[in-house]
Amino acid sequence: MKPDLGVEICGLKLKNPVMPSSGSFGLPGYEEYMDLNGLGALVVKSITLHPRAGNPPPRIAETTAGMLNAVGIQNPGVKWFIKNDLQRLRRFTPPLIVSIAGTTVEEFAQATELLEKEEGIAAYEINVSCPNIEAGGRAFGMSAAATQAVVAAVKERTRRPIFTKLTPNVTDIVEIAQAAVEAGSDGLTLINTLLGMAIDVKLRRPVLANVFGGLSGPAIKPVALRCVYQVAQAVKVPIIGTGGISSATDVLEFLLAGASAVQVGTANIVDPYIMPKIIADLEKYLEENNAASVREYIGALKTH
Amino acid sequence: MNVSHTLTVTKNEDQGAGYFHLVAQAPELARAARPGQFIHVHCAPSVDPLLRRPFSFYRLRPEAGEVEIYYQVVGKGTHLLSRIRSGTKLDALGPLGQGFPLDRKAQRILILGRGMGTAPLIALAEAARTQGTEVSAILSARNSATLVGDRLLASWGVEVITVTDESGTSAPEKVEPLVAAALDRPGTAQAFVCGSRRLARLLKRLAAARGIPAFVSLEERMGCGLGGCLVCACRVRTPEGETYKRVCKDGPVFPLEEVVLG
Ligand SMILES: Cc1cc2nc3c(=O)[nH]c(=O)nc-3n(C[C@H](O)[C@H](O)[C@H](O)COP(=O)(O)OP(=O)(O)OC[C@H]3O[C@@H](n4cnc5c(N)ncnc54)[C@H](O)[C@@H]3O)c2cc1C
Ligand SMILES: Cc1cc2nc3c(=O)[nH]c(=O)nc-3n(C[C@H](O)[C@H](O)[C@H](O)COP(=O)(O)O)c2cc1C
Ligand code: FES
Numbered sequence: 001m002k003p004d005l006g007v008e009i010c011g012l013k014l015k016n017p018v019m020p021s022s023g024s025f026g027l028p029g030y031e032e033y034m035d036l037n038g039l040g041a042l043v044v045k046s047i048t049l050h051p052r053a054g055n056p057p058p059r060i061a062e063t064t065a066g067m068l069n070a071v072g073i074q075n076p077g078v079k080w081f082i083k084n085d086l087q088r089l090r091r092f093t094p095p096l097i098v099s100i101a102g103t104t105v106e107e108f109a110q111a112t113e114l115l116e117k118e119e120g121i122a123a124y125e126i127n128v129s130c131p132n133i134e135a136g137g138r139a140f141g142m143s144a145a146a147t148q149a150v151v152a153a154v155k156e157r158t159r160r161p162i163f164t165k166l167t168p169n170v171t172d173i174v175e176i177a178q179a180a181v182e183a184g185s186d187g188l189t190l191i192n193t194l195l196g197m198a199i200d201v202k203l204r205r206p207v208l209a210n211v212f213g214g215l216s217g218p219a220i221k222p223v224a225l226r227c228v229y230q231v232a233q234a235v236k237v238p239i240i241g242t243g244g245i246s247s248a249t250d251v252l253e254f255l256l257a258g259a260s261a262v263q264v265g266t267a268n269i270v271d272p273y274i275m276p277k278i279i280a281d282l283e284k285y286l287e288e289n290n291a292a293s294v295r296e297y298i299g300a301l302k303t304h
Numbered sequence: 305m306n307v308s309h310t311l312t313v314t315k316n317e318d319q320g321a322g323y324f325h326l327v328a329q330a331p332e333l334a335r336a337a338r339p340g341q342f343i344h345v346h347c348a349p350s351v352d353p354l355l356r357r358p359f360s361f362y363r364l365r366p367e368a369g370e371v372e373i374y375y376q377v378v379g380k381g382t383h384l385l386s387r388i389r390s391g392t393k394l395d396a397l398g399p400l401g402q403g404f405p406l407d408r409k410a411q412r413i414l415i416l417g418r419g420m421g422t423a424p425l426i427a428l429a430e431a432a433r434t435q436g437t438e439v440s441a442i443l444s445a446r447n448s449a450t451l452v453g454d455r456l457l458a459s460w461g462v463e464v465i466t467v468t469d470e471s472g473t474s475a476p477e478k479v480e481p482l483v484a485a486a487l488d489r490p491g492t493a494q495a496f497v498c499g500s501r502r503l504a505r506l507l508k509r510l511a512a513a514r515g516i517p518a519f520v521s522l523e524e525r526m527g528c529g530l531g532g533c534l535v536c537a538c539r540v541r542t543p544e545g546e547t548y549k550r551v552c553k554d555g556p557v558f559p560l561e562e563v564v565l566g
Pocket of ligand 3: 552
């Protein structure tokens with residue numbers, strides 16, 4: 001019998017635990033290159049209340065086994081999103097998760113109100129963790145109180161499940177995770193990028209026009225695994241793990257650490273066809289290892 | 305459309321001055337690709353370097369099932385690429401981006417290239433000659449060793465003017481009369497530039513004054529190459545004001561009047 005790849009998180013039924021991470025995969029757009037219906041869920045690039053032009057280039061710097069980005073949440077704004085992108089994305093079968101970002105609590109609240117009136121959205125991801133939205137890499141997710149304020153404001157305005165996306169750029173990620181859950185977050189996504197920088201010695205300049213950027217890719221996987229593990233020990237809500245995932249064994253590592261599903265980010269940027277490969281490999285791995293369901297791995301890490 | 309291809313390298317030859325010419329078997333890609341489009345190449349099957357590298361098509365030879373690129377070794381990725389032997393398989397995405405909008409009925413076009421930026425203009429010139437369009441070429445480089453494609457162009461009957469830093473002929477004020485004269489040749493219907501912001505600014509001004517449509521192929525650091533990650537931003541002017549477009553998906557070829565060259 002084929003192993004069961006299905007998982008359920010906050011009432012969302014995913015046919016497998018693999019979905020793209022916000023901002024790394026063109027949605028809409030990539031239906032031009034592949035069948036999106038094989039994915040566990042669809043997560044869009046963070047949307048803000050008002051359109052954002054984003055940062056000047058260069059916005060990317062390659063680093064050892066990773067990359068820095070400073071896109072600056074370039075997006076067309078929630079109204080344009082609803083009128084255009086949402087219409088196109090509704091056609092696909094995997095649950096649609098809309099990522100919301102903002103620079104004030106009020107912006108999160110208003111964007112939620114507008115989205116709430118629309119059909120075809122399964123859940124929200126609350127991006128309180130983007131290092132590229134405010135000067136100096138600050139984010140709401142660096143403070144428990146600010147995280148709580150954003151989550152509470154969104155929660156008040158929605159019937160849909162919300163996943164708060166956490167930043168690793170904090171002293172104690174568990175404290176922030178608990179604050180988000182207390183404020184009503186139904187699940188958590190972690191981690192967003194690590195704040196970093198790159199320097200061009202010849203030019204004596206930062207590589208990124210924004211000076212700082214968010215580090216992602218294989219280089220951050222150990223940090224992400226640690227964060228997922230720590231938070232899973234402390235909270236009861238489902239966790240979506242993300243950070244450096246590029247293979248089926250990476251996925252299983254995150255599930256063992258306590259995640260119920262995963263997001264693939266930078267690996268999509270390197271290979272847009274990686275997720276279907278990961279899903280196929282996952283099925284093969286479970287079959288070869290006589291596991292009936294991928295759920296057997298969730299939180300099943302042995303530490304003694 | 306599946307844009308993932310496995311290329312089989314049949315030639316990867318040192319051309320001197322740090323330049324290499326790579327030829328690969330990729331029949332489907334060769335059929336689908338158009339001049340001005342590019343491939344996004346994984347230079348080594350590893351996580352360091354992690355990202356792909358973009359290269360424009362230098363020649364497209366669908367009848368031979370081959371694509372060609374011409375590249376300069378500048379860093380880690382191109383260094384690894386230069387060491388690949390023939391027979392090696394290369395993982396590439398393509399054809400990506402918007403190519404040059406060559407007018408089928410153009411009597412003559414002008415191509416203006418600097419250094420490695422000439423590479424995509426060679427594919428364009430070949431397509432133009434194949435459809436019977438005349439080509440004027442002005443090629444600029446640091447020195448004669450770093451000129452790209454001048455002999456190939458001449459072999460297709462293209463009149464090539466070369467200017468170099470070494471000979472003191474490449475300064476904008478010296479190139480300006482050459483570009484103006486080329487644009488003023490009867491029948492010149494379109495102009496294309498790549499490889500230099502200064503030359504692009506020059507062409508923008510001269511072509512606009514004559515009402516000749518002009519296009520530039522831009523370079524920017526890329527991630528996905530498919531329009532999904534928004535890192536390859538270039539500034540453009542639209543009726544709604546200035547905004548960013550994606551070099552990989554909306555370009556790399558843009559109308560010169562649209563781009564803000566800074
Ligand atoms: C659409 C397009 C077409 C191109 N066509 C050609 C071509 O035909 N021949 C050729 O020699 N070069 C071409 N380039 C430039 C080529 O992509 C870079 O020289 C190459 O990426 C450098 O990689 P590296 O690892 O050797 O250099 P490194 O400096 O080590 O690269 C570090 C990072 O910066 C990026 N980068 C560095 N220089 C450039 C650049 N000029 N443009 C974009 N990204 C850069 C790299 O991709 C990499 O992510 C093209 C670029 C673009 C955007
Ligand atoms: C180019 C790029 C753009 C991103 N944009 C967003 C975004 O809009 N919203 C968000 O929550 N995370 C964004 N991220 C972060 C990713 O979703 C992900 O959390 C992070 O990159 C770690 O995963 P990875 O190592 O698999 O890439 C972006 C990452 C990259 C590389
Ligand atoms: S490189 Fe990703 S959008 Fe252009």
